Amino acid sequence: MGSRKFGNRERAVAPQDGRERMSNKHTIRTISGMDSVNATVLGADEIILNMGPQHPSTHGVLRVKLKLDGERVAGSECIIGYLHRGVEKIAEHRSYQQFAPYVDRMDYVAAVSNGLGYCEAVEKLLGTEAPPRARVVRTILTELQRIASHLLWLGTHALDIGALTPVFYCFREREEILKIFEKYCGARLTTHAFRIGGLQYETYDGFEEDTKRFCNDFAHKIDEYETLLTENRIWVGRTKGVGILNAADAIALGVTGPVLRASGVQWDLRKAQPYAAYDQYEFDIPTRESGDTYDRYVVRMEEMRQSRRICLQAVENIPAGPIMARIGKVLKPPPGEVYHSIEAPKGELGYYIVSDGTTQPYRVRVRPPSFINLQAFDKMAKGSLIADVVAIIGTIDIVLGEVDR
Amino acid sequence: MGHLIPPSIMPYVLPVLYAVVIVAVLPLLAGYIVLMERKVMADMQARLGPMRVGPHGLLQPIADAVKLLLKEDIIPDKADRLMFWFAPLVSVTMALLAYSALAIGPAFQIADLNIGLLFILAVSSLGIYGIVLGGWASNSHYSLLGALRSAAQLVSYETAAGLGLISVLLLAGSLSMKDIVQAQSDQGVWFGFSVPFGFFIYLVGSIAETNRAPFDLPEAESELVAGYMTEYSGFRWSLYFLAEYANMIIVAGIATTLFLGGWLRPGARYHEHIPGTGIEWLDALPALLTLGVALYSLSLAPKQPVKIQKIVMVLVALLCLGIAGVLAGALIAPPAVMQGIHGAFWFMAKVFAYIYAFLWIRFTFPRYRFDQLMRLGWRFLIPLALVNVIGVGVAIVLRQQFAWGPIVSLIPTTLGTLGVAMLLAKDDAPTSAAHLLDGE
Numbered sequence: 001m002g003s004r005k006f007g008n009r010e011r012a013v014a015p016q017d018g019r020e021r022m023s024n025k026h027t028i029r030t031i032s033g034m035d036s037v038n039a040t041v042l043g044a045d046e047i048i049l050n051m052g053p054q055h056p057s058t059h060g061v062l063r064v065k066l067k068l069d070g071e072r073v074a075g076s077e078c079i080i081g082y083l084h085r086g087v088e089k090i091a092e093h094r095s096y097q098q099f100a101p102y103v104d105r106m107d108y109v110a111a112v113s114n115g116l117g118y119c120e121a122v123e124k125l126l127g128t129e130a131p132p133r134a135r136v137v138r139t140i141l142t143e144l145q146r147i148a149s150h151l152l153w154l155g156t157h158a159l160d161i162g163a164l165t166p167v168f169y170c171f172r173e174r175e176e177i178l179k180i181f182e183k184y185c186g187a188r189l190t191t192h193a194f195r196i197g198g199l200q201y202e203t204y205d206g207f208e209e210d211t212k213r214f215c216n217d218f219a220h221k222i223d224e225y226e227t228l229l230t231e232n233r234i235w236v237g238r239t240k241g242v243g244i245l246n247a248a249d250a251i252a253l254g255v256t257g258p259v260l261r262a263s264g265v266q267w268d269l270r271k272a273q274p275y276a277a278y279d280q281y282e283f284d285i286p287t288r289e290s291g292d293t294y295d296r297y298v299v300r301m302e303e304m305r306q307s308r309r310i311c312l313q314a315v316e317n318i319p320a321g322p323i324m325a326r327i328g329k330v331l332k333p334p335p336g337e338v339y340h341s342i343e344a345p346k347g348e349l350g351y352y353i354v355s356d357g358t359t360q361p362y363r364v365r366v367r368p369p370s371f372i373n374l375q376a377f378d379k380m381a382k383g384s385l386i387a388d389v390v391a392i393i394g395t396i397d398i399v400l401g402e403v404d405r
Numbered sequence: 406m407g408h409l410i411p412p413s414i415m416p417y418v419l420p421v422l423y424a425v426v427i428v429a430v431l432p433l434l435a436g437y438i439v440l441m442e443r444k445v446m447a448d449m450q451a452r453l454g455p456m457r458v459g460p461h462g463l464l465q466p467i468a469d470a471v472k473l474l475l476k477e478d479i480i481p482d483k484a485d486r487l488m489f490w491f492a493p494l495v496s497v498t499m500a501l502l503a504y505s506a507l508a509i510g511p512a513f514q515i516a517d518l519n520i521g522l523l524f525i526l527a528v529s530s531l532g533i534y535g536i537v538l539g540g541w542a543s544n545s546h547y548s549l550l551g552a553l554r555s556a557a558q559l560v561s562y563e564t565a566a567g568l569g570l571i572s573v574l575l576l577a578g579s580l581s582m583k584d585i586v587q588a589q590s591d592q593g594v595w596f597g598f599s600v601p602f603g604f605f606i607y608l609v610g611s612i613a614e615t616n617r618a619p620f621d622l623p624e625a626e627s628e629l630v631a632g633y634m635t636e637y638s639g640f641r642w643s644l645y646f647l648a649e650y651a652n653m654i655i656v657a658g659i660a661t662t663l664f665l666g667g668w669l670r671p672g673a674r675y676h677e678h679i680p681g682t683g684i685e686w687l688d689a690l691p692a693l694l695t696l697g698v699a700l701y702s703l704s705l706a707p708k709q710p711v712k713i714q715k716i717v718m719v720l721v722a723l724l725c726l727g728i729a730g731v732l733a734g735a736l737i738a739p740p741a742v743m744q745g746i747h748g749a750f751w752f753m754a755k756v757f758a759y760i761y762a763f764l765w766i767r768f769t770f771p772r773y774r775f776d777q778l779m780r781l782g783w784r785f786l787i788p789l790a791l792v793n794v795i796g797v798g799v800a801i802v803l804r805q806q807f808a809w810g811p812i813v814s815l816i817p818t819t820l821g822t823l824g825v826a827m828l829l830a831k832d833d834a835p836t837s838a839a840h841l842l843d844g845e
Contacts, residue, residue, distance in 0.1 A: 387772075
């Protein structure tokens with residue numbers, strides 16, 4: 001009764017008597033935005049499509065359960081946790097310094113930013129501050145990392161939408177940034193560039209020149225990407241009006257970063273609560289009004305230009321002096337708790353650290369931007385088409401290492 | 406040789422020979438088009454592409470083919486086994502069948518059907534059954550969605566592409582591939598120049614028909630994994646692949662025949678009584694071009710890192726030298742032989758130029774969304790194609806009534822169609838899917 005045969009294919013049919021029915025014997029879990037009956041029972045024209053955890057464009061191991069009416073998305077549910085490594089729990093069994101490399105493994109395409117957030121949070125807990133030279137170098141590296149992260153986003157986002165070429169151009173420029181990281185600290189991806197209290201390494205000879213050369217070349221490179229995409233009819237068609245998130249919803253969902261700013265909220269922690277050396281430099285916070293995928297694209301492109309601007313200003317005038325604060329070898333912060341957040345490439349990255357006065361933190365809680373921004377997915381995806389789903393996953397700019405931790 | 410074969414069989418010998426050659430050469434050709442695609446892609450994306458298997462990756466297609474043939478043959482548990490087995494065969498058979506009417510040069514044609522073009526279109530459209538059946542038989546959501554997209558897309562764009570072709574048929578007055586080329590020779594202009602909008606519509610339509618980017622929705626990797634091919638692997642997958650590239654050559658062949666003068670050399674002497682149109686030295690170009698390639702390969706040979714690669718490179722040079730020799734020898738051969746050999750050269754050169762345009766477009770543009778694809782087809786291409794066909798009809802009347810020349814008579818048509826195209830393009834419909842939900 002509950003199913004009709006189509007060839008050897010069984011499909012669920014909507015129940016007539018209102019009783020709950022299952023398709024293929026196992027329950028389909030609640031799809032958000034549906035009442036319970038509609039969630040477990042599919043209409044005659046509806047299918048459930050599991051996108052991921054192995055899928056070319058879910059950016060890792062995200063699994064999206066889509067309820068489809070033809071190509072239209074009737075409901076969706078993000079299922080996460082495939083990359084859970086218990087990072088926060090690990091922190092409770094490591095000393096403060098030992099935990100620092102672990103944070104690089106959360107947002108692994110923006111490891112420097114993760115490190116900055118953690119180091120500054122512990123410094124705040126200790127009641128100390130990194131010396132001015134260290135703060136400026138941190139700012140430069142973090143802004144380079146922001147460009148690298150945005151480049152990776154741009155390449156993969158364009159790839160998802162079907163533009164095959166920009167990803168290689170983006171990686172070409174990202175390579176230059178990674179080379180600077182490699183020269184500075186020996187690592188390219190999970191850099192562990194900063195230490196609690198400042199920096200371990202002095203900048204290498206030619207750091208300023210490398211950064212300047214990259215920034216000068218990069219101005220033309222952004223224009224190159226924009227030539228390929230910004231006014232491309234197909235690109236505009238695929239992104240304008242797709243995945244709209246208005247300002248009120250964005251704030252209610254706790255969305256931060258470029259996604260929030262594209263919805264018209266001018267909120268950037270670099271301006272709102274300056275950290276590192278951001279208060280010394282001039283830069284703008286780009287915002288857009290309509291909060292669609294195209295606006296998020298424009299905002300991120302402009303952010304890369306602004307990051308370049310910050311780098312150029314900072315590299316001109318790196319103060320002399322020590323690179324490490326005097327904090328001693330064994331860190332025993334006084335009992336207490338601290339929350340410190342920075343503007344990571346993907347949004348607000350916060351660390352909430354509780355100390356019980358020992359060498360190991362009592363609790364470290366991370367507020368990862370990707371995880372919280374991903375909440376907005378269902379709101380954005382509802383009523384769109386399958387092709388929009390990949391555009392929306394791309395535009396939120398998630399890294400599953402950070403979502404699952 | 407004639408006395409060895411009974412006269413009753415004689416007419417069939419050459420076509421069968423041609424058919425065997427095509428079936429034997431096509432997989433190789435498809436493989437090398439893939440290599441060309443990867444090399445062109447690499448060139449546009451600031452990288453090298455395949456470089457390891459053979460010099461500059463020249464043996465990559467063979468390695469790929471061997472790998473595919475040796476892979477395990479997997480049929481999903483819940484698939485419809487018979488259909489799963491049958492579907493790729495449909496696709497590849499129909500793609501190969503279409504070659505029987507394609508004229509690769511004046512001599513090299515299996516059958517000069519008087520309904521040649523119609524036959525090719527009919528047979529190559531049947532290939533869609535392979536895709537739909539394969540998508541259905543796989544019993545997977547991704548495959549099914551890919552197959553549905555493919556069916557809808559093919560129906561929409563076949564109409565537009567067909568209307569684009571009709572504008573040429575009106576001018577040529579024939580469906581036979583040979584007669585269409587002959588008509589371009591007689592009128593002294595390739596139809597691609599006299600009806601540019603017919604060419605444009607066919608170009609767009611043919612990209613969509615062969616499921617190439619930016620219309621590659623049926624196999625959109627980032628959305629549907631691999632569309633209708635998701636569950637296929639190994640040899641069956643390679644059959645689909647072969648069908649796709651065979652279809653690419655077919656549409657390029659149709660475009661070449663109808664719009665780019667078929668096997669005619671650029672600037673060929675169309676009319677004996679008009680001096681100066683014939684650039685006779687161009688006849689030497691094919692031989693010189695291949696000779697140049699041969700010398701270039703020879704100069705690259707010592708630079709190859711491995712000995713075997715040096716040998717392969719020399720072999721490539723020798724192959725090109727051989728082809729150059731044949732092309733040069735044709736210059737002093739009887740005209741029929743010369744036209745046959747040089748015709749095939751120019752035809753293939755144009756086919757590859759057309760395929761290059763495909764690749765160029767693929768690596769430049771993002772992918773359309775399904776509703777946008779449909780809107781482009783039905784609201785832009787089909788009205789434009791209709792206007793174009795009407796315009797060509799008017800041009801033919803002008804030609805007959807006022808004895809206007811073949812080019813002059815089509816200028817008003819082209820300008821009129823351009824106006825309509827701009828008008829249609831201005832109609833910027835909403836891009837979001839929201840309007841789809843409001844019952845449109």
